[in-house]
Amino acid sequence: MNIDFEIFSPVHQIQDKLFDEHGLKVFIKRDDMIHPIISGNKWRKLKYLLKQAQTENKTHLVTFGGAYSNHLLATAASAAKFGFKSTGFVRGEEVNNDTLFLCRLHGMNLIFTDRESYRDKSALFSKHFSDYPDAFFIDEGGASPLAAKGCSELINELTDRYDHIFCACGTGTTAAGIINGIAQHQFKTQFHGVPVLKKGEFLRNDIDHFLTEPAEYQLHTEYHFGGYGKVTDELIEFVKQFVASTGILIEPIYMGKMLYALYDLIEKKHFATGSRILVIHTGGIWGLLGMKGKFI
Numbered sequence: 001m002n003i004d005f006e007i008f009s010p011v012h013q014i015q016d017k018l019f020d021e022h023g024l025k026v027f028i029k030r031d032d033m034i035h036p037i038i039s040g041n042k043w044r045k046l047k048y049l050l051k052q053a054q055t056e057n058k059t060h061l062v063t064f065g066g067a068y069s070n071h072l073l074a075t076a077a078s079a080a081k082f083g084f085k086s087t088g089f090v091r092g093e094e095v096n097n098d099t100l101f102l103c104r105l106h107g108m109n110l111i112f113t114d115r116e117s118y119r120d121k122s123a124l125f126s127k128h129f130s131d132y133p134d135a136f137f138i139d140e141g142g143a144s145p146l147a148a149k150g151c152s153e154l155i156n157e158l159t160d161r162y163d164h165i166f167c168a169c170g171t172g173t174t175a176a177g178i179i180n181g182i183a184q185h186q187f188k189t190q191f192h193g194v195p196v197l198k199k200g201e202f203l204r205n206d207i208d209h210f211l212t213e214p215a216e217y218q219l220h221t222e223y224h225f226g227g228y229g230k231v232t233d234e235l236i237e238f239v240k241q242f243v244a245s246t247g248i249l250i251e252p253i254y255m256g257k258m259l260y261a262l263y264d265l266i267e268k269k270h271f272a273t274g275s276r277i278l279v280i281h282t283g284g285i286w287g288l289l290g291m292k293g294k295f296i
């Protein structure tokens, strides 16, 4: 089976009075439209990993994530689509939620793992799968050079030029891929990453690790809102306003923080008049289901 499908990820302009006031044009690359479940950047990250698994005659994808992990769900759905078995190690005690329901619905076997043993992923893999030669290890979040390679292809699809590209960062793999893509095309585009975890400066090591050549980029580390998975009333209010005024659905954990950062930086006059800014919609909207309680 050919592990690929045609990518549909158009670029739309976002209208906002704020952008007009500052003489900016803001666009969004709709990677969320790539697939309803294999959200956003997750397919780009998985594509070459699945091809590698196929090359090695592996038929069972094994990966890792938290109970709300978009990566687990994307792996479950990709496995189902391309005929792999899948197992997900889930961090923490056994729970049930909408993300895990959707993982199971796509045939993923879930193994709940205490936080201590979860830390050593290769040990977990060896313990459960050393007798299974068909099992293929995929790191948490898919973090790997192959995942970065898949993400770099996003840049090949651009038909216009942008002065700035914004993207939310978890592991930083997607950021690294995009930075590599910009370098390959020798674009002058400045990359801006918004880490959604606390202590985002550490991410620089992880990003640099996946770069094909040294590159300049900006990390805006002040927009984590308390850390991974944390939100504030102000962030939720921002998400509500963004969705209601643009018709583009986003969740707060990644896209909300990244777009909040962009709007805040625009207000702080971070960009020259006339700049063209592209934000990447990395998807993840199923994560909203776990956050309904925050929106009351």
Ligand SMILES: *Cc1c(COP(=O)(O)O)cnc(C)c1O
Pocket (backbone or CB within 6 Å): 039, 040, 041, 070, 071, 141, 168, 169, 170, 171, 172, 173, 174, 175, 254, 255, 282, 283, 284, 285
């Ligand atoms: C996973 C995810 C990211 C982060 O991607 P990394 O490559 O881990 O940095 C960003 N946005 C959304 C919606 C995600 O699900």
